[in-house]
Amino acid sequence: MAKIGVYVCHCGENVKGAVNIQEVLDFAKTLPEVVIAKDYQFMCSDPGQNLIKEDIKEGLIDRVVVAACTPRTHEPIFRKALEEAGLNKYFYEMANIRDQDSWAHWHDKLGATEKAKRLIASAVAKVKLAEPLEDRYQEAEKSVMVIGGGIAGIFAALDLAEMGLKVYLVEKQPSIGGNMAKLDKTFPTMDCSACILTPKMVEVGVHPNIELITYAEVEDVKGYVGNFEVTIRKKARYVDWEKCTGCGHCMTICPSKAPNEFNLGLNDRTAIYIEFPQAVPKKAVIDTDNCLYFKTLRKTGKVACKICEKGIPSKNIAGCPAEAIKFEDKDEFLTVKVGAVILATGFKVMEKHHFKEYSPNSPDVLTALEFERLISATGPTEGELRRPSDGKKPKSVAFISCVGSRDERFHTYCSKVCCMYMFKHAKILKEKYPDIDLYLFFIDVRTAGKDFEEFYVSTKQLGAKVIRGGRVSAVDIKPNGKLRIRAFDNDLCSPVEVDVDLVVLATAIEPGIDTEKLGRFFGASCGREGFLREVHTKLYPVDTASRGVFICGCVQGPKDIPESVSQAKAAAASAAATVMPGKIKFEAISAEVIRNKCSSCGVCVNLCPYNAIVLEEYQGIYKAKVEPALCGGCGTCASACPSKAIIFHGFTTEQILAQIEALTTY
Amino acid sequence: MEGNLIKLSEEFLQELWEEIEEMGMSVKDLRRCIQCGRCAATCPMALAGLDYFIKKIVHASILGLKEIFLEDSSIWGCQSCNRCVEICPMDIKPYELILALRRMCMRNYAMPSSTIDSLRNYYEKGHSVITAGYEERRRKLGLPEVPPTVLSNEEMRKKFQEVIKQTALAEVAPFPLD
Amino acid sequence: MKRVGLYLGCNIPFRRPDVEYSMRYALKALDFEVVDLEGAACCPAFGSMPSVDLLAWCVGSAWNLSIAEEKGLEYIVTGCGSCYGSLNEAKYHMEKHPEIKQKVNEILSSxxxxxxxxxxxxxxYNLIYDLVGLDELKRKVKFPLKGLICGAQPGCHNLWPEKVFPANDENTFQPKRLREICEALGGEAPWYSTITDCCGMGALGTLAKDKSETLFIRKIKTMLEEINPELYVVGCSSCLLRGDNRQAVMKKEGKIDFELPAVHIAQLVALALGAEPEKVLGLTEVPIEKVLEKIRGGA
Structure with missing residues (x-):
C-alpha cells in the first residue's frame, strides 16, 4: 500500500478563484491510498514545499501529488523537494488544475471543481504505480557553436570565449557584422554603428578561443545536448583565403558587375568582391552567378575571363598579387563536436514590392534599411543624401511607420524598433541639413525604452513634423517627380496630404529565410510568425524546446541592439552553464526496449523524432535499442510498438490506463 | 448630442452590437480596429468633410453610440468604393459595417427620403433610378423607347415583385409592397 | 461568334442611352453577338437592397444573373461600375455562404x-482587355485617336474589392488597363496622381451635393495640372454623369473655370471603330466638338 499525500495549491487567486478548494480536499481524502490532503496559498513557496518535506520526513507519506499549475515550469521544483526530503523524485505527480482547469473554466466554478477532482484522481492513480527511477549523467563537450555573426552572435561568442570555452562562430556571409554593419548611427545615443561594432568584429577575428567559419552554413546536425555533431558546408570561395590579403586589387580590375547586397542593391559591386571595407575576415570571394569566367564556362564550356588572376598583360595590368585566385575551389565539409549551440541568425526586412499602394515602382520609395545605406558614410553616396532617381538632394522626406507590421495581411506584431529609428533618421537629416522638411507618419508613437521618450521629444524640437493616427493610405507618383503622401491626422481630425521628394518605408522586421530550416536541424520550433520560440517568455527567454540549444537576437523576434546584446549575454551564460560542468544530467523519463519482445519491425526507428532508436544486433537478430541520452521522452515509440516491447519509464502503459480509468470513474 | 460633447454611455451598446451582428458584421472582428487611420486618409466621406466617416464610424460603433447613427445621416453618404476594405490592415471590412449600420437604421425607420424613393422605384419599376424623359433620349438614338428590362415586360415585372416581396424589404419598406 | 449578355442597369438606359448605343455598336464591331437580358432589373444599387440586408441584395442580383444563365451565357457585360461591383459582390457572397445561395434559390424557385x-x-473595359485583346482592338480601329491626350478614370467600383472581380488591374492603385485601351485606340493616356480618386458621384452626391463636388474639382484640377488632357475617359457610367452632366451644371453655376469633355470608354471605342458621332455623343453636355474634330475630322 502506498501512502499518498495530495497538496492543493491556490496559486493565489488563479486556482482558488474558480475551484472550490475545500470540496476538492474532501474528495481527495476519499481516494484509495491517499493518507493526507492539504492546501496552501502558494505550494511552490518555501513554506509550501516544507509541508511536503515534513510529511515525508515524518514517514506519513511516500508518494506525492501536487495539484497546482503547469509541470513545465514547476515540476522540477517539487521533485527537488522530494529529493531533499529523501524520497525518490519520480514518486511525484502533478495535476495541472490551473492552465487546464481554472483558467480554462473560469466562468464555470462548479465544472472547474469537478474537473479538478478528476485530474487529481488521475494523478493519484498514476503515482500509485510509480517506479523509482535514477537520472543519468553523460560527458559533455566543453565547446559551443554560435550560428550567425551579427551583433548578437558576436557578443555571445566573445562572452563564451572569455569564459575559456572553445567557440565556433558560423556565418553565412563572407564577413561577420550582420545587419548592424549596415546601419549608419544607432539610437538613442547616436553612436556611429561601425565605430562600436567593428572593434568587436576584430576582437572576434583574433580571439584565440574563437574559430571563425564564415561563408558557411549548417548542413547536418546529429547528437544531443553535450554532444552535438554539426556538419558545416564551407561554400567554395574561389579565392585561397590562406593567401588572400584583402588588398582589394581584384575589385578594381574585375569586369563583371552585380547588385551590391551590402548596399541593398543601391549600387553595384564586382563579381569578385570583399563584402565591405571593414569586413572580418577581410577576404574576397567570387560570386559564380555573375562571374564571367563561370558564366561562360557554364554556357559554352570555354574559358572567357581570368582577369582577376592574370590581369590584362596587354595593358600592363597585373592580376592578384597574392596569387590567391582558385577557380577550381570546391565546397568543403567540416564536422565539429560541441556541447551547446546558440542560434543567432537575426532577421530580414520586408521588401517594398509587397506594398502596392505605396508606389513601390518608384526608385524614390525606399525601405528604411536602404535609406540607412543611402545616408551611411560607407554607403553608395558616401553619406550624401541624394535621390536615387535623379541624384538631386531631396528638400522633403516622408517616413512611414508600420509598413507590414501591425497588419493582419503581413505581420500582426509590432516591429518594435521602427518608431525609434524613424526619429534617428529624422535627427541625422535635421542635423546634417537643417532646412530639410521631414514628415513622420505614425499610427502611435511607441518609445518605451531607456532615454527613448526624450529622444522623441528632442527630434521634434529639431523641427521634424510628427503626424499621429496617420497610417499612410497612399503614396502616388506625381508626373513632376514628387511623391504625394495621403494620411489621416488624428490631431487635426482630417485627412492630410503632402508632396515630398523621397519616401522611406519602415518595413517590418521578419524572420530570416532559413530560420525554420535551421530550427528544425536543432529541434527548435518556430512561433506563429516564424521566429524561433523561447520555452518560456519570462523564465526561460533564451532557451528553446531543444535542450542545449539557445537563441538570442532577432531570430527570436524584433528587438533593438541593447536588447540583442543582453540576450546574447544571457544565451552565452546559459550555454556555459550547460557545458562548463563537463557532464549533463538526463532525466530518467525515457523509453526502453524489452529486446525479447521486439519483433524487429523497425516502426519505432522511423517514428522517433529524436533519432534515438537504432536496430542493433542482439543474439544474432537486429533488435531496436533506445539511446537514453537522445531519447526526448515523448513516448511515440511506446505507443506505436505493435509488440508492446517498449516501456516508457515514467509513463508506463499500466500508469496511463490507470489514469484513464480514474478520469472516467469518478 | 449637445454642442460638441459626446456622452459616452453603455445604454445602447448591447442593443447596437446585437443589431449589427444580426446585420452581418462581426463585432469581435470590428473590435480588432486599432484606429490606425488608413481608411480615413482616402475615404470619400472624410475628404468631402462629412461629420462622420469610416474611422469615426468604426470607433463610435465599438463605443456603442447608436444614437449617432440614427441622428446623423453620414453613413448614407458612403460611396461603397470599397477602398477601405482593400487597404484596411486589420481586415475588418469597414464597408460591411456601413451596410450593417444602414440595415440597422432602416429597421428603426431612420433613412433619407432618397433611399425610400429608390427602394420604391426598385420595387415598383425594377429600377432604383429612373430619370424622366428617357423615352425621348432613347428615341433620338434609335433605341426602343423603353429598354428591354423588367420595365418593358409586364410578366417579368410581376414575377420580379413576387420575388422581392419575399425579402426583408417587405418588413422594412415604409411603403406597401403590393 | 462570342455571345455576351448586355446588362443595362439604370443610369445607362434611362439617363445616358448613348452609352448603351455605344456598347451595342462596339461589341458588334468586335464580333460579339449582343444578347439582351429581357426582364433584368437594377443590380441592385448599393443604397437600395444591399442596405436592406445581405439576402435581399443577393436575391436582387441573382434575379439578373439567373436571366443570363437561362440564356446560356458564359458572361455578361456592364457599363456601370456600381452594377459591376454589386453583381460581383453578391456573387462572391453567395459563393462564400452556400446557405445564402440556398435561400436565394428557395425564393427564386417560387x-x-x-x-x-x-x-x-x-x-x-475588362471585357475588351481580356476577351478581345489590345492587338485585335488596334486592328479594328477605323478612326485612330491621333495622339489625343486622355485622362483615364477607371472608377472605384471597377477596382475594389479586388477579390470579387473576374478581371482586374495588376496593381489597382496604379491602374493601367483603361489607359492601355485608350492607347490601343491611338491616344495617349498618361499616368496622373489622382487617377484612383473618387469622382464624388453616388450616394455622397445625393446626400451632400456641394461637398461631393469638391472631390470632383480636386481630382480634375490635379489631372489638368499634371497631364492637361483633351478628354476625360471614364470606365463607369456614374463617373460619366459626374464628369459630363454634372460638370456642365457646375460650369453654369460658376463653380468651376475649366471645361473638359468627357466620355465613357464604350463611347470612345465606338467612335474609333466607326460609329456615327451624332449617336455616340448625342447626349454629351460638355462641348466635345474639338475632340470629335481631331478624331473624325474630314471623315
Whole structure:
C-alpha cells in the first residue's frame, strides 16, 4: 500500500478563484491510498514545499501529488523537494488544475471543481504505480557553436570565449557584422554603428578561443545536448583565403558587375568582391552567378575571363598579387563536436514590392534599411543624401511607420524598433541639413525604452513634423517627380496630404529565410510568425524546446541592439552553464526496449523524432535499442510498438490506463 | 448630442452590437480596429468633410453610440468604393459595417427620403433610378423607347415583385409592397 | 461568334442611352453577338437592397444573373461600375455562404427561376482587355485617336474589392488597363496622381451635393495640372454623369473655370471603330466638338 499525500495549491487567486478548494480536499481524502490532503496559498513557496518535506520526513507519506499549475515550469521544483526530503523524485505527480482547469473554466466554478477532482484522481492513480527511477549523467563537450555573426552572435561568442570555452562562430556571409554593419548611427545615443561594432568584429577575428567559419552554413546536425555533431558546408570561395590579403586589387580590375547586397542593391559591386571595407575576415570571394569566367564556362564550356588572376598583360595590368585566385575551389565539409549551440541568425526586412499602394515602382520609395545605406558614410553616396532617381538632394522626406507590421495581411506584431529609428533618421537629416522638411507618419508613437521618450521629444524640437493616427493610405507618383503622401491626422481630425521628394518605408522586421530550416536541424520550433520560440517568455527567454540549444537576437523576434546584446549575454551564460560542468544530467523519463519482445519491425526507428532508436544486433537478430541520452521522452515509440516491447519509464502503459480509468470513474 | 460633447454611455451598446451582428458584421472582428487611420486618409466621406466617416464610424460603433447613427445621416453618404476594405490592415471590412449600420437604421425607420424613393422605384419599376424623359433620349438614338428590362415586360415585372416581396424589404419598406 | 449578355442597369438606359448605343455598336464591331437580358432589373444599387440586408441584395442580383444563365451565357457585360461591383459582390457572397445561395434559390424557385453562379460579370473595359485583346482592338480601329491626350478614370467600383472581380488591374492603385485601351485606340493616356480618386458621384452626391463636388474639382484640377488632357475617359457610367452632366451644371453655376469633355470608354471605342458621332455623343453636355474634330475630322 502506498501512502499518498495530495497538496492543493491556490496559486493565489488563479486556482482558488474558480475551484472550490475545500470540496476538492474532501474528495481527495476519499481516494484509495491517499493518507493526507492539504492546501496552501502558494505550494511552490518555501513554506509550501516544507509541508511536503515534513510529511515525508515524518514517514506519513511516500508518494506525492501536487495539484497546482503547469509541470513545465514547476515540476522540477517539487521533485527537488522530494529529493531533499529523501524520497525518490519520480514518486511525484502533478495535476495541472490551473492552465487546464481554472483558467480554462473560469466562468464555470462548479465544472472547474469537478474537473479538478478528476485530474487529481488521475494523478493519484498514476503515482500509485510509480517506479523509482535514477537520472543519468553523460560527458559533455566543453565547446559551443554560435550560428550567425551579427551583433548578437558576436557578443555571445566573445562572452563564451572569455569564459575559456572553445567557440565556433558560423556565418553565412563572407564577413561577420550582420545587419548592424549596415546601419549608419544607432539610437538613442547616436553612436556611429561601425565605430562600436567593428572593434568587436576584430576582437572576434583574433580571439584565440574563437574559430571563425564564415561563408558557411549548417548542413547536418546529429547528437544531443553535450554532444552535438554539426556538419558545416564551407561554400567554395574561389579565392585561397590562406593567401588572400584583402588588398582589394581584384575589385578594381574585375569586369563583371552585380547588385551590391551590402548596399541593398543601391549600387553595384564586382563579381569578385570583399563584402565591405571593414569586413572580418577581410577576404574576397567570387560570386559564380555573375562571374564571367563561370558564366561562360557554364554556357559554352570555354574559358572567357581570368582577369582577376592574370590581369590584362596587354595593358600592363597585373592580376592578384597574392596569387590567391582558385577557380577550381570546391565546397568543403567540416564536422565539429560541441556541447551547446546558440542560434543567432537575426532577421530580414520586408521588401517594398509587397506594398502596392505605396508606389513601390518608384526608385524614390525606399525601405528604411536602404535609406540607412543611402545616408551611411560607407554607403553608395558616401553619406550624401541624394535621390536615387535623379541624384538631386531631396528638400522633403516622408517616413512611414508600420509598413507590414501591425497588419493582419503581413505581420500582426509590432516591429518594435521602427518608431525609434524613424526619429534617428529624422535627427541625422535635421542635423546634417537643417532646412530639410521631414514628415513622420505614425499610427502611435511607441518609445518605451531607456532615454527613448526624450529622444522623441528632442527630434521634434529639431523641427521634424510628427503626424499621429496617420497610417499612410497612399503614396502616388506625381508626373513632376514628387511623391504625394495621403494620411489621416488624428490631431487635426482630417485627412492630410503632402508632396515630398523621397519616401522611406519602415518595413517590418521578419524572420530570416532559413530560420525554420535551421530550427528544425536543432529541434527548435518556430512561433506563429516564424521566429524561433523561447520555452518560456519570462523564465526561460533564451532557451528553446531543444535542450542545449539557445537563441538570442532577432531570430527570436524584433528587438533593438541593447536588447540583442543582453540576450546574447544571457544565451552565452546559459550555454556555459550547460557545458562548463563537463557532464549533463538526463532525466530518467525515457523509453526502453524489452529486446525479447521486439519483433524487429523497425516502426519505432522511423517514428522517433529524436533519432534515438537504432536496430542493433542482439543474439544474432537486429533488435531496436533506445539511446537514453537522445531519447526526448515523448513516448511515440511506446505507443506505436505493435509488440508492446517498449516501456516508457515514467509513463508506463499500466500508469496511463490507470489514469484513464480514474478520469472516467469518478 | 449637445454642442460638441459626446456622452459616452453603455445604454445602447448591447442593443447596437446585437443589431449589427444580426446585420452581418462581426463585432469581435470590428473590435480588432486599432484606429490606425488608413481608411480615413482616402475615404470619400472624410475628404468631402462629412461629420462622420469610416474611422469615426468604426470607433463610435465599438463605443456603442447608436444614437449617432440614427441622428446623423453620414453613413448614407458612403460611396461603397470599397477602398477601405482593400487597404484596411486589420481586415475588418469597414464597408460591411456601413451596410450593417444602414440595415440597422432602416429597421428603426431612420433613412433619407432618397433611399425610400429608390427602394420604391426598385420595387415598383425594377429600377432604383429612373430619370424622366428617357423615352425621348432613347428615341433620338434609335433605341426602343423603353429598354428591354423588367420595365418593358409586364410578366417579368410581376414575377420580379413576387420575388422581392419575399425579402426583408417587405418588413422594412415604409411603403406597401403590393 | 462570342455571345455576351448586355446588362443595362439604370443610369445607362434611362439617363445616358448613348452609352448603351455605344456598347451595342462596339461589341458588334468586335464580333460579339449582343444578347439582351429581357426582364433584368437594377443590380441592385448599393443604397437600395444591399442596405436592406445581405439576402435581399443577393436575391436582387441573382434575379439578373439567373436571366443570363437561362440564356446560356458564359458572361455578361456592364457599363456601370456600381452594377459591376454589386453583381460581383453578391456573387462572391453567395459563393462564400452556400446557405445564402440556398435561400436565394428557395425564393427564386417560387417563380420558376434558379441561380447557379455560372455567369461571369465583366465591365466593358475588362471585357475588351481580356476577351478581345489590345492587338485585335488596334486592328479594328477605323478612326485612330491621333495622339489625343486622355485622362483615364477607371472608377472605384471597377477596382475594389479586388477579390470579387473576374478581371482586374495588376496593381489597382496604379491602374493601367483603361489607359492601355485608350492607347490601343491611338491616344495617349498618361499616368496622373489622382487617377484612383473618387469622382464624388453616388450616394455622397445625393446626400451632400456641394461637398461631393469638391472631390470632383480636386481630382480634375490635379489631372489638368499634371497631364492637361483633351478628354476625360471614364470606365463607369456614374463617373460619366459626374464628369459630363454634372460638370456642365457646375460650369453654369460658376463653380468651376475649366471645361473638359468627357466620355465613357464604350463611347470612345465606338467612335474609333466607326460609329456615327451624332449617336455616340448625342447626349454629351460638355462641348466635345474639338475632340470629335481631331478624331473624325474630314471623315
Amino acid at each position: 417563380v420558376g427561376k434558379k441561380y447557379e453562379g455560372k455567369v461571369k460579370v465583366y465591365n466593358f
